[in-house]
Amino acid sequence: MRKSKFAIGAAVVVALAGAALALIERGVGVIDVPAKAAPSTPTAAALPVPVVGVVKKTVPIYLAYSARTESIQKVTLLAKVTGYVQLQEVPDGADVKAGDLLYRIDPRDYQAVLDQAKAQAERDKAALDYARANRDRGTVLTSNGYLAKDSLDQRMSTVRQLEASLAMDQAAIRTAELNLGYTEIRAPFAGRLGRNLAPVGTLVAAAGVPLNTLVQLDPIYVTFDPSEADLARIEKAQVSGTVEAEVFLPGESRASHATKLLTFDNVVDAATGTILTRAIIRNSDFMLLPGQYVRIRLRVGEQPDALMVPQTAIGSSQLGKYVYVIGQDNKVEQHLVALGPADGDLIAVAGVAESDQIVVGNLQKIGPGAVVQPIMKTAAAKQ
Numbered sequence: 568m569r570k571s572k573f574a575i576g577a578a579v580v581v582a583l584a585g586a587a588l589a590l591i592e593r594g595v596g597v598i599d600v601p602a603k604a605a606p607s608t609p610t611a612a613a614l615p616v617p618v619v620g621v622v623k624k625t626v627p628i629y630l631a632y633s634a635r636t637e638s639i640q641k642v643t644l645l646a647k648v649t650g651y652v653q654l655q656e657v658p659d660g661a662d663v664k665a666g667d668l669l670y671r672i673d674p675r676d677y678q679a680v681l682d683q684a685k686a687q688a689e690r691d692k693a694a695l696d697y698a699r700a701n702r703d704r705g706t707v708l709t710s711n712g713y714l715a716k717d718s719l720d721q722r723m724s725t726v727r728q729l730e731a732s733l734a735m736d737q738a739a740i741r742t743a744e745l746n747l748g749y750t751e752i753r754a755p756f757a758g759r760l761g762r763n764l765a766p767v768g769t770l771v772a773a774a775g776v777p778l779n780t781l782v783q784l785d786p787i788y789v790t791f792d793p794s795e796a797d798l799a800r801i802e803k804a805q806v807s808g809t810v811e812a813e814v815f816l817p818g819e820s821r822a823s824h825a826t827k828l829l830t831f832d833n834v835v836d837a838a839t840g841t842i843l844t845r846a847i848i849r850n851s852d853f854m855l856l857p858g859q860y861v862r863i864r865l866r867v868g869e870q871p872d873a874l875m876v877p878q879t880a881i882g883s884s885q886l887g888k889y890v891y892v893i894g895q896d897n898k899v900e901q902h903l904v905a906l907g908p909a910d911g912d913l914i915a916v917a918g919v920a921e922s923d924q925i926v927v928g929n930l931q932k933i934g935p936g937a938v939v940q941p942i943m944k945t946a947a948a949k950q
Contacts, residue, residue, distance in 0.1 A: 613940040617928040618893055620943075621921050622875040626910045630800065631864040634791035634814070638857040639847070640756055640783040646672060646771040647749040652778070659763050662853065663754045663781070670752040670778050672771065677750055681743035688736030695729035702726050758783040759853070782857055785850040789814055789826075789863055792841035798831070801844075804867040805829070812846045815862040816854065822864075824848045824855070829865075874920075875913040880927045881906070890919060891926035891933060893941050899926065901935040 650672040657669055702722040708714035754760075761780035765771055771778065789812070793801060804810050810829055813822035825848070832843035846863065848855075855861070882889050887903055894900040902923075907915030919925065924941055926933070933939060 613897065613938050614929060614932060615940045615942055616926050616933065617944045618924040618926050618941040619877060619880075621919055621923050621925060622913060623872055623921055624875060624910075625869050625871045626873045626875065626908050626913075626915055627866050628868040628870055628908050629864040630793065630797055630867055631862060632791040632793060634789050634861050634863040636855050636857055636859045636861060637788040637790050637845075638758075638782040638784070639786060639788055640758070641857070642755060642781050644669065644752055644778045644781060645774055646670075646752065646776075646778065647773050648672060648677065648746050649772045649775075650674075650676065650750060650770070652765050652767050652769045652771060655763060655767060657760060659760060659779075661760050662758070662784075663760060664757050665754055667754045668751055669754055669760065669781075670765075672750040672752070674747055674750040677743065677747040681740065681747050684736060684739040684743045688733060688740060691729060691732045691736050695726065695733055698722065698726045698729050752778065754781060756781070756783055757785070784853050784856070786847050787850045787855055787857070789824075789846045789848055789855075789861060791844055791846075791863055792836075792839070793844055795835060795840050795842070798835075798842055798844075800867050801829070801865060804865075811866045812848070813864050813866075814846070814848055814855075815864075817860070817862075824850070870908060870915060873907060873915040874917070875910065875915055876919065876925045877912055877927050878909065878914045879912075880925045880930075881914065881916075882930055888916075890916065891930060891935075892919065893924040893926065893939070897939055897941060899933050899935055899937045899939055 652670060653673045654671040655669070656671065657663055657667065663669065702719070702725075705714050705719040705722045709716060709719045758781045761782070763779055765776055765778040769776065801810060809827040812826050812829065814824040814826075815822050826846050828847045830845045830847070835842045876890060880890050881904070882891070888906055889901050889903050892900045892902050902918050904916040904918035907917065909915070924943070926939070926941075927944065
């Protein structure tokens with residue numbers, strides 16, 4: 568009985584196995600389980616960067632220096648006569664014209680001396696008139712034999728003495744007039760008055776206490792010190808034409824004053840190898856004051872066909888200055904460059920080609936070999 572049950576179970580298993588084999592052979596009921604796909608690495612997006620083309624142009628060559636301003640004329644106002652300061656006609660710091668009255672010293676003493684000299688001259692003139700008339704009468708009497716020749720000589724001598732006295736009186740009058748005029752201190756040239764040093768009531772004497780200072784502001788010197796090598800370039804530029812100079816005030820990006828006149832000292836400083844040089848510039852707006860530090864640049868020539876890039880495109884590393892250039896497949900290339908003269912926002916460089924595209928933005932986010940998306944900025948290239 569038990570053997571028959573095992574036989575029946577084995578027959579069922581064999582039958583099921585055969586049916587399954589048949590289904591497999593026919594391709595029925597087979598479930599395909601897809602293999603799990605391997606994870607893919609996401610591709611980084613190319614960074615957009617602004618680029619400009621290289622500009623080819625003729626660029627001026629400048630020599631730039633730190634400079635200081637100096638007054639062409641500066642005087643200390645002193646009294647030439649003794650007296651009390653009676654009046655200060657203009658306030659401290661005033662701009663005055665040549666001949667303007669600045670100070671007045673009490674003139675009464677000098678007016679009295681002038682009046683005395685004039686009175687003395689009048690007295691001597693009256694005596695001279697009488698002496699001349701007496702001489703003329705003596706001449707007639709001597710010719711008629713009524714007067715001795717010696718008496719006539721005495722009359723003529725008296726005339727000459729009185730004429731000399733009158734000449735001395737005239738000189739005394741001129742001296743008194745000069746001294747009276749010195750009580751008025753006037754501006755010897757147009758300029759700006761400084762701080763008052765002798766208030767009203769101060770007793771001043773000839774070449775004693777200074778009253779004030781006066782400096783000329785227009786025109787004015789701009790003084791700087793080029794080296795011996797620069798001096799040769801400047802002189803060479805002067806041979807071909809007048810060197811143009813531009814002066815920049817602190818904080819200015821555009822020159823506010825310009826000139827074409829340069830003067831050199833006659834010796835080179837042996838200690839520094841520089842030579843004192845001056846440019847004379849107009850200062851009609853009085854923006855420049857003596858002693859002020861400014862920048863000056865001299866145009867000494869031109870560089871034709873210079874390759875220019877924006878100054879913002881210049882990077883710096885231990886190897887030197889560089890620019891990023893768009894290479895093949897939009898990969899960034901680093902080109903080391905040598906800088907030349909600047910012209911506004913552009914600067915001349917050596918180390919790029921005229922057809923290169925220069926990266927001008929996102930410089931800190933890229934490096935050599937980085938793949939970028941260049942965005943051309945034609946407007947920037949035309950600046």
